[in-house]
Amino acid sequence: xxxxxxxxxxxxxxxxxxxxxxxxxxxxxxxxxxxxxxxxxxxxxxxxxxxxxxxxxxxxxxxxxxxxxxxxxxxxxxxxxxxxxxxxxxxxxxxxxxxxxxxxxxxxxxxxxxxxxxxxxxxxxxxxxxxxxxxxxxxxxxxxxxxxxxxxxxxxxxxxxxxxxxxxxxxxxxxxxxxxxxxxxxxxxxxxxxxxxxxxxxxxxxxxxxxxxxxxxxxxxxxxxxxxxxxxxxxxxxxxxxxxxxxxxxxxxxxxxxxxxxxxxxxxxxxxxxxxxxxxxxxxxxxxxxxxxxxxxxxxxxxxxxxxxxxxxxxxxxxxxxxxxxxxxxxxxxxxxxxxxxxxxxxxxxxxxxxxxxxxxxxxxxxxxxxxxxxxxxxxxxxxxxxxxxxxxxxxxxxxxxxxxxx
Ligand code: AMP
Ligand code: MG
Numbered sequence: 329x330x331x332x333x334x335x336x337x338x339x340x341x342x343x344x345x346x347x348x349x350x351x352x353x354x355x356x357x358x359x360x361x362x363x364x365x366x367x368x369x370x371x372x373x374x375x376x377x378x379x380x381x382x383x384x385x386x387x388x389x390x391x392x393x394x395x396x397x398x399x400x401x402x403x404x405x406x407x408x409x410x411x412x413x414x415x416x417x418x419x420x421x422x423x424x425x426x427x428x429x430x431x432x433x434x435x436x437x438x439x440x441x442x443x444x445x446x447x448x449x450x451x452x453x454x455x456x457x458x459x460x461x462x463x464x465x466x467x468x469x470x471x472x473x474x475x476x477x478x479x480x481x482x483x484x485x486x487x488x489x490x491x492x493x494x495x496x497x498x499x500x501x502x503x504x505x506x507x508x509x510x511x512x513x514x515x516x517x518x519x520x521x522x523x524x525x526x527x528x529x530x531x532x533x534x535x536x537x538x539x540x541x542x543x544x545x546x547x548x549x550x551x552x553x554x555x556x557x558x559x560x561x562x563x564x565x566x567x568x569x570x571x572x573x574x575x576x577x578x579x580x581x582x583x584x585x586x587x588x589x590x591x592x593x594x595x596x597x598x599x600x601x602x603x604x605x606x607x608x609x610x611x612x613x614x615x616x617x618x619x620x621x622x623x624x625x626x627x628x629x630x631x632x633x634x635x636x637x638x639x640x641x642x643x644x645x646x647x648x649x650x651x652x653x654x655x656x657x658x659x660x661x662x663x664x665x666x667x668x669x670x671x672x673x674x675x676x677x678x679x680x681x682x683x684x685x686x687x688x689x690x691x692x693x694x695x696x697x698x699x700x701x702x703x704x705x706x707x708x709x710x711x712x713x714x715x716x717x718x719x720x721x722x723x724x725x726x727x728x729x730x731x732x733x734x735x
Pocket of ligand 1: 510511512514515527528529530531532575576577578579629630631632
């Protein structure tokens, strides 16, 4: 059995970052930037007022006090979206509003609540410091500086910045298209009629959602029976995708044909059987096909929890890497066991836990039955507690937990 770290390494060393495409700015959230962004214009483009008030020359207010205010002639007006009709000269003040360009000749602004005005004369009761309430040109962004590097994951602030710089479209890394195939004679898809011994298909839907959560595009390849040629044909059909994922039929049973089907597609197998529970039977192969010449294929176990956990550990980081991300792994925290966390058996355990915030961090408790068919225990899981084989974390003991969601 291959240790999880070694399996991860074998997988990640065989996936490559996809090419780029141009998208509308408003569709670029959470995408990875594929170009360097250099500032093309100063922001703000000109000095402007940060207050509603009066633009003036600070030198005209030296020595002013409430007893002997400076008196300035109110000689103009400038609102946001316009410019002053003429430059301001000594002894003058212009009415100005937030965001309006500072008139030429002015160097400072005094807020309206600090002054009085009477018959066209502005009374300034104190000296105004040079540059007061003026946002200088280029204070936010300066022409020529690099503000965003390639590989940047675009969030709301980045998109605002890019809009400020006039980027209506951007070059971002493509999202992988991920074909998802469920296999098994017993599996009936939504809308199908269940015969004796059959069960509903859940893996397709949890896996499609997990794919979508990484930002990739899920492609439903449906359900096929435990039949070598059928599996092969459906996988071949899916080779237009960037990645293939199958579930079930990858163990050592007489009805497990997925690895053989991959073999018939010319796949090179890089791993099988990983030292973990749930999950052990997972295969990873590359099929010679597709635009990049090699389509990574993950054959995940059939048990619903095993499929989800192996997806999270192995497929998720691979999809993130293909989409240009460099932070591939989920955050890990340490928590205190609120009750025993037993991991019987030799394989490393990934136990489903709920996390309870407390004074010194988090407490962790099992979500319930840990067998790999219990999807419900996954529903309640905030994280996966990583417990070595043949080990029980006693109550109060510390344990590493992979965070599956914000808590
Ligand atoms: P297998 O890996 O084929 O031995 O399947 C392991 C278990 O997972 C069996 O109990 C299957 O019925 C179950 N299983 C396989 N595929 C699915 C699926 N698409 N949805 C739900 N359960 C499944
Ligand atoms: Mg089966």
